Structure formats: structure tokens, C-alpha cells
Amino acid sequence: QVQLVQSGAEVKEPGASVKVSCKASGYTFTSYAVHWVRQAPGQRLEWMGWINTANENTKYSQKFQGRVTITRDTSASTAYMELSSLRSEDTAVYYCARSTYYDISRFGPWGQGTLVIVSS
Amino acid sequence: QSALTQPPSASGSPGQSVTISCSGTNNDVGGYNFVSWYQQHPGKAPKLMIYEVTKRPSGVPDRFSGSKSGNTASLTVSRLEADDEADYYCSSFAGNNLHVVFGGGTKLTVL
Numbered sequence: 001q002v003q004l005v006q007s008g009a010e011v012k013e014p015g016a017s018v019k020v021s022c023k024a025s026g027y028t029f030t031s032y033a034v035h036w037v038r039q040a041p042g043q044r045l046e047w048m049g050w051i052n053t054a055n056e057n058t059k060y061s062q063k064f065q066g067r068v069t070i071t072r073d074t075s076a077s078t079a080y081m082e083l084s085s086l087r088s089e090d091t092a093v094y095y096c097a098r099s100t101y102y103d104i105s106r107f108g109p110w111g112q113g114t115l116v117i118v119s120s
Numbered sequence: 121q122s123a124l125t126q127p128p129s130a131s132g133s134p135g136q137s138v139t140i141s142c143s144g145t146n147n148d149v150g151g152y153n154f155v156s157w158y159q160q161h162p163g164k165a166p167k168l169m170i171y172e173v174t175k176r177p178s179g180v181p182d183r184f185s186g187s188k189s190g191n192t193a194s195l196t197v198s199r200l201e202a203d204d205e206a207d208y209y210c211s212s213f214a215g216n217n218l219h220v221v222f223g224g225g226t227k228l229t230v231l
Contacts (some may be wrong), residue, residue, distance in 0.1 A: 035220065043224045044123065045158075045166065045209050059218045068168060105154045105213045105220045108168035108177065 002026040004034075004096050004111035011117045014051060017050075017084040020114045022096030029077040030054040032098045035107060036081040040092040050104060051079060086118045124210055124223035125142045131229040134201045138152065142193045142210035148221055150191035154213035157186060157195045160225075161206045169208075170195060197228070205230040 022034060035050040042098040049060035051070045058070050064083070072079045079096060094114045097107035125143040132138040142149065142157075149155055155173045158166035168177050170186035173193060185224045193212070197204055212224040 037222075045160075045211075045222045047211070047220045047222055050220070061219065097166075101157075103154045103172060103213065104218065105156050105211045106168065106171040107156065107158070107166070107211070108171075110165040110167075112163055 002098070002109055003099060004109055006094075006096060006114045007116040009117070011119065012086050013120050014087055014118055016086050016118075017082055018086060018116050019080055019082040020094050020096075020116070022079045022081070022111050024077045024079070024098070029072075029100070030074060033098050033101055033104060034070075034072065035099055035104070036068075037095045037097060037107070037110075038092040039095070039113075040089070043092075046092075050099070052101070053079065054079075070112040073119040083116075086116075088118050090116065091118045092116060122221070124212060124221055126208075126210060126223040126226045128224070129227045129229065131231055132197075133231045134200050134202065136200050137196060137198045138200060138228065139194050139196045139208075140208055140228070142195070142212075142223045144191050144193075144212055144221070148192060148212040148214040149188065149193050149210075151215060152213045153188070155186070155188060155193040156211045157184075158209045158211070159204075159206045160209065166209065200230050202230050204228060 030053045036048040069082045096111040157170040160166040173188045174186045208226045214221045
């Protein structure tokens with residue numbers, strides 16, 4: 001079945017970077033986009049950006065521009081999200097999600113989420 | 121890009137219907153028929169319930185329906201069941217920047 005499996009929880013110090021992976025299975029990886037969405041504790045979903053897995057083009061939310069980098073490895077059917085200059089407010093669950101290229105707001109399925117804790 | 125506006129809470133009794141709104145602008149909700157709705161239970165990943173304003177993915181009950189008028193989209197849950205109690209989020213394509221924007225979320229309580 002179509003599935004996205006993310007890497008495990010991370011604990012980082014302020015100022016560090018974190019890289020989260022999202023391995024896809026059950027479909028042709030390059031036929032769909034991959035997005036990253038985060039959710040701070042008790043807060044709303046927040047869209048971070050997406051990657052066209054076929055041509056590697058990316059789009060980022062203005063809020064994260066300059067701090068986030070989304071990449072992919074087609075040979076491993078895996079997308080990555082790296083967030084730098086971490087601060088305590090970046091403590092959140094980070095999700096990857098698949099979308100079609102026709103409707104990039106249609107997310108499904110989602111990964112299970114990766115908890116990132118930023119603390120000294 | 122500002123978040124779409126949703127009411128923070130909604131409620132209804134089992135068997136009743138409830139409608140959740142999602143207000144945006146001409147640059148997102150009003151400009152395109154690419155509005156989706158997600159259900160999220162505590163500690164779980166979101167689940168797609170509605171896409172392209174009115175369409176239901178396979179497996180989603182027909183008790184869930186979507187609509188749009190102008191810059192406001194709506195999700196209606198009919199014949200409420202206990203398991204419908206969850207947070208609901210709308211999302212929309214946000215125009216020529218090829219961005220996506222979410223709503224602030226609505227907590228649905230089944231009384």
C-alpha cells in the first residue's frame with residue numbers, strides 16, 4: 001500500500017540543524033510531490049514547503065525561507081527536510097505528505113510524524 | 121501568506137449536522153477550486169476527508185461533504201457520530217507562488 005515512513009525523534013540544541021527523512025513506498029516516487037508540514041504542541045498545522053520529486057524544484061513558505069531545505073533522493077524514494085538555526089519555537093511534530101501535481105493542496109497519505117525537540 | 125480563518129470550535133449532538141467554515145481571499149479559497157479538509161484525532165497524523173472543494177476520497181463516509189461560496193469554503197458533517205470528534209483543518213492552493221495555506225483548525229465536539 002502507499003506509505004510514507006519518517007525517521008525517528010530528534011533532540012537538538014538551539015542553533016543546530018535537523019534533517020528528517022521520509023521514505024515512500026507503494027507508488028512511483030517521481031509521479032507525486034512531497035510536502036512538509038509542522039505542528040507545534042497544541043497548535044495548528046503549518047505548511048513549510050514542497051518538492052517536485054521529478055525535477056527537484058522547490059517552493060518554501062516565506063516564514064521558513066532561508067532556514068529550510070527540502071531535497072530528495074530518487075534512487076531511495078526518499079525526501080528530506082533540513083531546518084537550520086533551530087530555536088525553541090521549532091519544537092514540533094514534522095510531517096511529510098504526498099500530493100498530486102494537479103492539486104498541491106491535496107495531501108494524502110501522510111507520514112507518521114517526527115517529533116523534533118529543541119532544548120539546551 | 122496569512123492562515124485561513126476557521127472558528128476555533130464547533131459542536132453538535134449525535135445524529136445532528138454541523139458545518140465548519142474556512143474563510144480566505146481571492147488569492148486562495150476564492151480563486152481556485154483546490155480546497156481540502158483534514159480530520160486529525162489527538163496524537164495522530166491528519167487524514168484527508170475532502171479535496172477539490174467537494175470530492176471525497178475512497179473510504180470517507182458520505183456524511184462528510186464540502187462546498188464553497190466566494191471566499192469561504194465549508195465542511196458539513198451530517199448524522200454526527202462520537203468518532204467524528206476531532207480537529208478539522210482546511211487547506212487551499214494559494215496562487216501564483218505555488219504555495220499552500222492551512223486554516224487555524226476547528227475542534228469539533230460531539231456532545
